[in-house]
Amino acid sequence: MKKxxxxxxxxxxxxxxxxxxxxxxxEFSHGEVLPTIxxxxxxxxxxxxxxxxxxxxxxxxxxxxxxxxxxxxxxAAMMTTQTGNPKINPDKKIGVIGGTKSVGIDKFLSGYIxxxxxxxxDVQVLTAYSNSFGDPAKGTQLADTMFQQGADIxxxxxxxxxxxxxxxxxxxxxxxxxxxxNQDKLAPGYVLTSVLKxxxxxxxxxxxxxxxxxxxxxxxxxxxxxxGGVGLTDFQYTKQxxxxxxxxxxxxxxxxxxxxxxxxxxxVDQGYPAWLNG
Numbered sequence: 619m620k621k622x623x624x625x626x627x628x629x630x631x632x633x634x635x636x637x638x639x640x641x642x643x644x645e646f647s648h649g650e651v652l653p654t655i656x657x658x659x660x661x662x663x664x665x666x667x668x669x670x671x672x673x674x675x676x677x678x679x680x681x682x683x684x685x686x687x688x689x690x691x692x693x694a695a696m697m698t699t700q701t702g703n704p705k706i707n708p709d710k711k712i713g714v715i716g717g718t719k720s721v722g723i724d725k726f727l728s729g730y731i732x733x734x735x736x737x738x739x740d741v742q743v744l745t746a747y748s749n750s751f752g753d754p755a756k757g758t759q760l761a762d763t764m765f766q767q768g769a770d771i772x773x774x775x776x777x778x779x780x781x782x783x784x785x786x787x788x789x790x791x792x793x794x795x796x797x798x799x800n801q802d803k804l805a806p807g808y809v810l811t812s813v814l815k816x817x818x819x820x821x822x823x824x825x826x827x828x829x830x831x832x833x834x835x836x837x838x839x840x841x842x843x844x845x846g847g848v849g850l851t852d853f854q855y856t857k858q859x860x861x862x863x864x865x866x867x868x869x870x871x872x873x874x875x876x877x878x879x880x881x882x883x884x885x886v887d888q889g890y891p892a893w894l895n896g
Contacts, residue, residue, distance in 0.1 A: 627651050634659030640828050641665070642821055646722065652676065663833045665824045667817060668722065670838050677827075677834045679820045680886075682842035684729030685875050686813045686849050687773075688882045690795050691733030692871055693811060693850070694771040695741040696864045697793070703859060705792050705808075709768035713744035715760050715783055717751040717776035725885045726775040726797070726813070728894045732883055733871075735893060744769050748779045757782025758789075765790040771810060773797070784809060793856075806855040816847050843876040 626648055633641045634655060642665040643652065649669045656664045656673040663675050670678045694712040697703075714730050716723040731743045744764050748756045757779040761772050765786065772787065773795040774780030780797060781804070787794035788808040796802065796812030803809075820841055827833055841847025850868070853860055874880035883891045 627655065630655040631658075634662050638662060640825070640833075642824065643667070644817065663828060663835060665821075667820060673836065675835045677824055677836075678838040679824065680838060680840045681815050681820075681847050682840065682882075682884075683813070683815060683848055684725050684732075684882045684884050685843050686815075687726045687729030687775075688733035688736075688875065689850050689868055689872055690773055690811060690813050691730035691735075691743070692737045693733075693860075693864065693868050694730075694773065694793075694795065695734035695737040696867065697810065697860065698741060698770055699738070700861065700864075705770060705859070707768060707770050707792075709742075709770070710738065710740055711742045711744060711768040711770070713746070713761070713764035713769040713772040715757065715764075715772060715774050715776050715780070716745070716747045717779060718749055719747050721885055723747075723775055724890070724894060726773075728885050728891055729882050730773055731893050732891070737867075744772075748776045750779050751777030753779045754782035754785065758786045761786035761794070762790065765792050771795065773813070796851075800851050802851050802853075802855050807859075810856050810859075811853055812851045814849050814851060816841065819845075819847055843872060 640663045644667045646668055649671050652666060652671050653673050656676050660675055665677045667679045698710055698712050700706050714727050716727055734741050734743050746760045748760055750756055757776055761783040764772050771793040772783055774783035775797050784794045784805050788805040793810040796809050798815045801809055801812045875882060
């Protein structure tokens with residue numbers, strides 16, 4: 619563990635002494651040491667994604683992943699009762715698999731569960747953690763178990779482990795929900811949708827601000843539905859499976875969240891809700 623701490627500090631110090639004016643960091647574990655490093659290299663502007671890090675020359679970028687996860691949960695809850703679809707069974711069960719039990723991951727899970735229960739309080743949401751972000755075999759195993767228990771849609775929030783969840787959905791003739799990137803094409807017709815997080819948009823935004831002499835040091839930028847920072851894919855391979863009424867309802871919920879009429883619980887700011895045991 620000590621060597622890992624030393625390696626990440628060495629990496630950041632190397633970035634600080636390499637003549638860069640702007641350094642963007644997406645490695646979550648670096649958040650512990652970045653305040654010290656940024657203070658030691660005040661001539662560098664630092665950007666940290668997915669967590670709020672204090673520092674006059676650090677800009678933090680957060681995403682409202684709970685909002686897009688809410689939409690995914692609402693969609694899954696409506697789809698799990700659709701008869702006549704061979705990928706859907708009679709049970710009112712859906713699932714979600716997180717990589718690790720942590721605030722950053724539970725932000726997704728909480729939104730998903732809230733969205734599902736707001737649509738149908740009788741829908742059961744199975745939850746599990748893989749404790750890994752790079753083990754597709756574990757993802758397959760966990761998803762297989764959920765499908766065997768009656769779930770017909772499983773949301774993966776487990777990085778590379780989630781590839782196994784998608785493989786399991788195809789093997790079991792059910793649906794997965796992807797995360798971060800558009801994963802619909804990984805198993806066309808078996809990935810109901812993907813919950814997008816536009817890190818590329820965040821990088822473009824801070825680079826543009828930096829280039830314009832307006833670097834937001836000491837501030838936090840939050841990207842949500844209104845900014846296009848989060849959202850769902852456009853159902854390229856599954857639109858024919860999703861009734862128009864369901865698509866309309868999801869879009870209506872999106873508009874209500876974007877306008878502030880509908881509030882989605884944020885684990886980071888509000889702690890753990892009753893529906894997600896912290």
